[in-house]
Amino acid sequence: MAPKLKIAAIQAEPVWQDLEGGVTKSITLIEEAAKQGANVVGFPEVFIPGYPWSIWAKSPTDNAAFMDEYFRNSLVKDSDEMKRICAAVKEAGIFVVLGYSERFKNTLYIAQSFIDENGVIVHHRRKIKPTHVERAYWGDGQGESLQTVAPSTLHPSVKIGGLNCWEHTQTLLRYYEYEQNVDLHVSSWPVIWPHPTNKDGERDPDWPGHISDEMSLRFSQIVALEGACFVMVCTQVVSEESKKRCRIDEFGYANSTPGDGGGFSMIYSPWGEELVKRPPPGEECILYADVDLAEKAKAKQNLDIVGHYCRPDQLSLRVNKPPSKKYVESLQTRIRHLEAQVVSLGSQPASTQSDPNAQDADQAESTGEDDEQSPLSDLTGLVGRLNVIDDGQLHYFGSQSSYNLVREPLCDTDPHEPSLRVRRQGLAAAAQLGKIVSVSDDLQEHLLELYWRWQNPWNYVIHKSAFLKSFRGEDDGKYCSPLLLCSIFAIAARYSDRIELRSVADEPSTAGDAFCEHAKILLLYESEAPSITTVQSACLLALRIMSDGKEALGWLYSGNATRMAHNLGLHLDGSKWTTAGLVSEEEAEARKVTWWGCYVVDKLFATGLGRPSSTPKSTISCPKPSIDNVEEFTPWLPGSDSLGGEKSLGIHSHISSTACHLSEIMTIACEAMDDIYAANRKLAISEMEDIVSKTDVELRTHYRELPSYLRLPASIKTPMLPHVCLFHIQYHAHLILLHRPLVHKRKRRSVVGVDATLENVGDEGDEYANRHMATCRDSAAEIARLLRVYKQQYTLRRIPIAAVHLCFSATVIHLIDARPTNPDRQQAIRHLQTCIDALRDLRTAWWAWSERALRAVRLLAREWYQCEDVSQLQDRSGLRAETAAGAPADFDIPDGAVAGVSGVSFGSSRGQGNCGSSGDGGSGGGGVGGRGIVESDTLAFLFDVATPDQYTDGLVKEWLAESGYDVLNSVAE
Known part of the structure; x- marks a missing residue:
């Protein structure tokens, strides 16, 4: 209104x-x-x-x-x-x-x-x-x-x-x-x-x-x-x-x-x-x-000259903005850490400092750059080689295997025969089990349109031009297979409201189940002789299966995809193989698109489940995909059946550009997070600060240098591509996960290997002034804002499943900020409500994954606010924070909520199970800081339709602990 x-x-x-x-x-x-x-x-x-x-x-x-x-x-x-x-x-x-x-x-x-x-x-x-x-x-x-x-x-x-x-x-x-x-x-x-x-009343002709x-x-x-x-x-x-x-x-x-x-x-x-x-x-x-x-x-x-009555694809305004305050602060923090390192290194003997020229010479010598044809050069080479084995496909063999020494094909099998054989076996098995799904031309066209419009622009794993050529029968069909089609249909069905796609008519969460079951059988057989389409299918099935809450199987399929991609050498620069004629230009591009699409899926799973990724940067030499004219410059339109999309958008799709920049920020952020969150890394606070500050500068620098067409428009009324909006949400989620381990209110007690003097300098006693918490808070607020924009322009009915975890990451920060001690509590609650509403909207397409996130938020709210059941929180008139001994204390940010380790949750110990009331806050000292807080329960919306389910709650608790929210087993310090 x-x-x-x-x-x-x-x-x-x-x-x-x-x-x-x-x-x-x-x-x-x-x-x-x-x-x-x-x-x-x-x-x-x-x-x-x-x-x-x-x-x-x-x-x-x-x-x-x-x-x-x-x-x-x-x-x-x-x-x-x-x-x-x-x-x-x-x-x-x-x-x-x-x-x-x-x-x-x-x-x-x-x-x-x-x-x-x-x-x-x-x-x-x-x-x-x-x-x-x-x-x-x-x-x-x-x-x-x-x-x-x-x-x-x-x-x-x-x-x-x-x-x-x-x-x-x-x-x-x-x-x-x-x-x-x-x-x-x-x-x-x-x-x-x-x-x-003048004196005659005539206008002065010389006056401007x-x-x-x-x-x-x-x-x-x-x-x-x-x-x-x-x-x-x-x-x-x-x-x-x-x-x-x-x-x-x-x-x-x-x-x-x-x-x-x-x-x-x-x-x-x-x-x-x-x-x-x-x-x-x-x-x-x-x-x-x-x-x-x-x-x-x-x-x-x-008339809206910056909205429906403009053509941003033809005429656009580029504003030369100065560096943001946050970017400058990030650089200043990084400079301070580098200066500290320079001081510490200054005391080392000069002989310990390396000579870069000597290193270059050593590297050249070790890789045999001066004698490429020498057998010794082959023997000491560090880079492997592609070769054809008995399934007819190119496979990668690293130098340790010694198969890289063989320059001729290890097998002269027809490259198509093994793949065709396993496909036939898979189809026969699916038919025998009654899992074959027939698809009308109309339904097939509908699902493909949904996939190209909503899924592929975000998870750019399929080279559309190559796929369509095979789909239309214009080549040997190597880029389109029954397995890939079933996988596409399985995930695209989740964007559709057509009843015939559902196993249970009134349950949208069953859409595409039949395609998924069919694809799982085909994948089982095709894994014996994998090809590019097998990798693409495994990626899509991993995402689709996650929507059913089967995270173990989704994680397995994601791992299968990366293993098969490594097996096919997709992670390597194939320019030499293209020059040698082993790989065509089209195939080289399809390989790059597939690899980086697989890479992004692996990183999404790693951050979403809190597990190590299987695609470290050090193993990758594959360049980013080229800018494909079809994917980049074809106008993007929401489609005739859009549920609220901007019909007049029509701007260039920029799918290739978005994919390249998405994989780049994934590399910057996830490489750092693999170090920070590693189970066996005992980083000192100063070491963690160094990693975070360095990565923060890299992320913000890349973000500042985005081309104008990938930046956020100045007005929310200006139409924005859905995958570009999701890209910005992903960026802010990275900032949250990067800074979250350093969000602490109090100084830690002295621990061996931890330099407490460097922790939160100038922020003692006020976590709201903590720059790491401020970064998390700002990014969480931006995610809430972008979710509102996406919902306004397209609705959340059609948004990729990655949005669930991105929204959940922001929700946790807003939940922490919703405490009575926060001076901006009401704003935090508004953002929290936005994220909760978004998770509820996401249940239509991604029911199980969204429902798990909602249940996790409820569990965290109960634990952090010390309520044993829903009714206590719904009926309370205030919140109480106590130490384990019962003395009044301010709410504190639970270590597990931010660092992924066991720690102190704010409030009383779990055994007390007291939510507090208006009567508790008086002489009993139950209020925050000894002051009773009486207010209506503004957080009751968290527990709407929350039905008790101990089994599911147990699964969610295990997932929370694994994902870095191990506050449910915390003990008082």
């Missing part, structure tokens, strides 16, 4: 050249607007200490003393004067966009501060290009000033934007604000008078036509029309008495219209209509308008 608000545009005279007076008058105007019930208030440009028109009227030398006084009366953003204004805003409980001349060190900027209802400056920007003579006195705004929109804290869905004066003429800047989904725009202006006229009150109004009105937003035009006025103080009493333009004070404030609707009567130009007043933001949606339905 779009909110209804009262907005206010100020038309007032500044207290010229008087910082203290300007602050006091600003506070008075804020208080007056609040009394009238305003929710959002806009100020004119440089209201403090007023706009110095004398810079246009007099020379810089003549104005030197005046501008020196102006400099001293300009406002410092972090000053006591600004704190007074912020305190007044907080007291008023309104959102203010304040325009002022900012003094920063020895430079002035034309600034706007966005102050929320809590009196916090949530955004600060500077005019990106001062106008004409302004450049002699004010500096240019930096890259962060390109962000012109900030959300209201009281009304998070309301986005408030602002521009200064001639920034409204910057077409691209305006467009970028529209992309930021502005709802209410503050158009800040100085005093501007009408176009000057852009400098007039009427033109300024038109520049503001165009924002309302283009952006379909409400616009508050806020202007200064100047009295006749003040003109001498401002040194413009002899300035012709200021006096061309006697009695005109230069004000022209107005409020426009999203249709460009005037919502108020324009006040006299010399009158001080506040204009008010009651606005319904639903009007914006109506206007957008008709």
Whole structure:
């Protein structure tokens, strides 16, 4: 429901050249607007200490003393004067966009501060290009000033934007604000008078036509029309008495219209209509308008120049943003760790430092680069070779096997015969067992369309062009087999609502079961003579079987896929084999696509189940797939049966690019996590910090350098490819899993090998200031936001199964943040609700895996909040935290929740089983920190339809422990 608000545009005279007076008058105007019930208030440009028109009227030398006084009366953003204004805003409980001349060190900027209802400056920007003579006195705004929109804290869905004066003429800047989904725009202006006229009333032909009150109004009105937003035009006025103080009493333009004070404030609707009567130009007043933001949606339905009425595939805006604060902080952290390492290495003898040239020479010698044809070179080579054995397929043999020494085929078998034989055997076995599934042409086309649209763009494991050639019978059929078709149909069926695909008509979770059973039989036989299609099928079946909750079998099939891929040498660079004619160009590309698709599936299983991956980076030389013109540039459309997709999307699919970048961030993150989470690695905190900081910088660097078409759009209204959205969710899940082991509130007790002095420096006593927890919290919030965007644009009915674990990772962080000790608890609960709702939506396609995640969240909530059953948590009126001895204590982040090891869960020991109540929190000391907390149970939604199931709960507990959430067996420290 779009909110209804009262907005206010100020038309007032500044207290010229008087910082203290300007602050006091600003506070008075804020208080007056609040009394009238305003929710959002806009100020004119440089209201403090007023706009110095004398810079246009007099020379810089003549104005030197005046501008020196102006400099001293300009406002410092972090000053006591600004704190007074912020305190007044907080007291008023309104959102203010304040325009002022900012003094920063020895430079002035034309600034706007966005102050929320809590009196916090949530955004600060500077005019990106001062106008004409302004450049002699004010500096240019930096890259962060390109962000012109900030959300209201009281009304998070309301986005408030602002521009200064001639920034409204910057077409691209305006467009970028529209992309930021502005709802209410503050158009800040100085005093501007009408176009000057001569004594006969004729317009002065030599005066610049852009400098007039009427033109300024038109520049503001165009924002309302283009952006379909409400616009508050806020202007200064100047009295006749003040003109001498401002040194413009002899300035012709200021006096061309006697009695005109230069004000022209107005409020426009999203249709460009005037919502108020324009006040006299010399009158001080506040204009008010009651606005319904639903009007914006109506206007957008008709014209949305950053949405349905744009062509981002042909015309797009690229914004040169500065490095984010988080990226800079990540680099700073990394630098600190590297400096510490340099200091520690500086004490080592020089002889211990290696010579890179010597290493290169050693490497060249060991690999025999200088004598490739020598038998000794073959014998000492480190890289293996492909060879044909009795199943007719190319197989990889490493140098340890000695089979790599043989250059001729070990067998001259027809390469197609073994594969065809096992396929025939598999089909015969399936027929004998009654597992053959017949598929009509219509159903086959339906399932293939779903697969190419929703599954393959994310898990890019099948080279579509090669597959379709074989599917249509245009080649020997090596890229399409009955097994691969059944596997495709088995997973694609989960995206379909057609009843005939289900084993049980009213249970969507049974869709594709018949295809899955058929494929499992075929895979059993085809594993004897695997080919590329066998690897692809095993990957798809692994994902499909996970949706049934059969994680052991899914894990097995994922392992089979990687083993078969290694067997076929898919992990190696095949360029030499292509040159030698062993592998065609098409096959080489299909091998690369298959390998990296298999690689991603392996990493998804490793992170989803908390197990080691089987594809270490050190074993891989296969290059990333080339950019396939069909996969990359074919327009992506949701399809005629879309459940809510953006029908007009039609932008390039960018499937190849997404796959390459997905595998790259998987490599960066998972290699580090394999070290961090390894069962036999006893890393000191300093060592773990080093790995995390290094990987964090690598991830953020790669993320910053993404091509524009893979970046998030500035506005949630801008259509986004579903697999690109999921890519960003995956990135943020990596950040959570990377930083989670270092989320601790308290310092650890001294342990051998742990340097406690390096842990959370500067963060003691407040886990909310812990930078690792902050990273997890920010990424979890971004995942919740992206899930809302995906749901809005496509619904969660059609999203790959990987979304379940990504959502679960964010849910755990929000659950931790939902404690009463968290000052931002309500925001955490909102994000938690979003993730819980998403997991529930995901049950339609991925029932068992989503249900397991939901049950896990309930178990964690019970354990961390110390409730033995559902009714206790649902009925409680507060939460209680106690130590094992019963003494009051703050809630603490359970070590197992963040580090994957046994530790202390916050609250009392499990044996007490007390949830607390309003009566417990008084004299009994049951409240947090000794204070009773009485509030409604805002977490009860976690336990909706939670039926007791001890057997399933036991399985989930085992899975939680294996996945790094071993808090259910924790003991008090």
